[in-house]
Amino acid sequence: MALWIASLTAVVGLLGIAALTIHRLAAAPESLTSWSDEGKDGTASVTGCDVRGPIGPGGVGYYWACTADVTTPAGTLAGVQFLGELTPDDAGKPVAVENDEGEWLRNISHPYWSLDYVIGIYLAIFALCAVAMHLATHQVLKEEEPDETAKAEFVANAVTMPVRHHEELKSNRDSGKLTTGLGLSLVVFAGFIGWLVFELRITAFWDPAYLVSGVFFLLGVVITIYGLREKTVPDVATFFVEPEGLRVQLSDGRGTLLRWSLLERVVFEPTHTLGIRKTASVQLVPSPREGDGLHAWIRGYFRGVRATYGYELSPGAQLPAATKFSKLIERQSPGLTRWPRREVRRWGFGLFGLVDRFRRTGRR
Incomplete structure (x- = not known):
């Protein structure tokens, strides 16, 4: 939660600076040298200019802040400030200006005003996304320990996880x-x-x-x-962990048995969402025998490209389901599963598989 709040604060601050910058650009005149007497409300005489920036109330960037005496039919206004409207080149020249609801502007077109509405739309989209992420994070943080019913279901030898069909890569x-x-x-x-x-x-x-x-x-x-x-929403499949191997039952009725002797490794790679690991990518590493048909079966149904460690069996399994799947596999085939991030963090140097690899060899 602290990481989420810090990230949100940083993003809001950056977007605030961006919004101020775009607001300043939206108020800019079409030109800083054009002249027009049409509808002018007065004439400005520049008395001084200075550069504002790089960060300030006008956002990020450099722009001119000039003061001028404005002569109107009602009299002369001294020390009127113009932001981004006048430049030092206007000194000594009469500049036509207009009064826009109490704000004095150069008397020419200001065509970029619609930028304020565009940035407003994007900020509204960001606000909705931030609220959605907050609700999702709150839902994760308030999850309690599994009740007795969930613990009783844990002894089952099956787990259901999402899978991605090979043909769905084109959708x-x-x-x-x-x-x-x-x-x-x-x-x-x-x-x-x-x-x-x-x-x-x-x-x-x-x-x-x-x-x-x-x-x-x-x-x-x-x-x-x-x-x-x-891509399209992944389909689901049920994985039965049996003494003979891993039986995959697909939602369309098809299935197969992946014997333990054909599998080199089953790797679980947790994914991050705002610093919270909610899902895991389950990847199969078949034994390096291309002739056993397993490689062709995986390429034909599951995702046809290799992920970080092997063929991606499930792109986004919920972490509790992935943990259950890992423990079920370890009961039938000790040393077959890997959690590289956890193991590297625990033992370091990537040497996490040696002990289990020798243990599996001895057991066979």
Whole structure:
């Protein structure tokens, strides 16, 4: 929970700085040199300018903060501040300005105002995601120890876990397409922000506001890749741990028996979600005999590519189910399972399999 809160605080802070930056860019005029008398409410005479940045109320980046005396039909206003509207080049020149609900602006078009609505939409999406993650984290943290019924069910020799069909690698759900569209729109938005920073920069080359554009660009790329890779919901299969081997019963009625002599190893790789290990990837490592048909059977039904340690049997088994599966296998074939992260952390140097490997050889 502490890690989750710290991460959320950091992200909110970064998004707050990004929102301030984009708000400043949204208020920028179309040009800092154009002139228009149409609808002007007064004339400004610059009295001084200074550079603001790189971090401040205007977010990240450098911009001009100028003071000017504004002459209107009702009189002269002294010391009016203009943020990002005037520059030192305007000193000694009359600049037409307008009063926009009490705020004095350069009297030309301000076409980027819609950026405020765009960043507002993305912040709202982030808020919804943050609430969903908070509820999920709270649900995990409040889980209690399994009751007696769950403990009684633990003695069963079967466990049900999700599996992914080989042909499902080519599929992409509607939610994946929506996610891809969201990521691509974020990439376009980041490109526009980068162009706007380039147009409004007051430095010769580098402006820290480019970082905001870069962060949104990388975020859009990550979301796009995730959307393109999103696949259909995995099917489920029941795995019976028997003295002869591991019997797999698929939901469509098909199944097979994986004899212990054909398996080199069963590896469990926990996955992280906000620092909480809720699921595990279950991977099979067949014995290195291609002619036994096991490799072809795995490639034909389960995920056809190798994962970190072997063929991915289950992409996201719940951690309690994976732990139960591991203990059931160890009862029938001691030393067959591996939890590399746990074992490396416990013994180090990757030498976690030697003792069990010799024990299995002696038992055979």
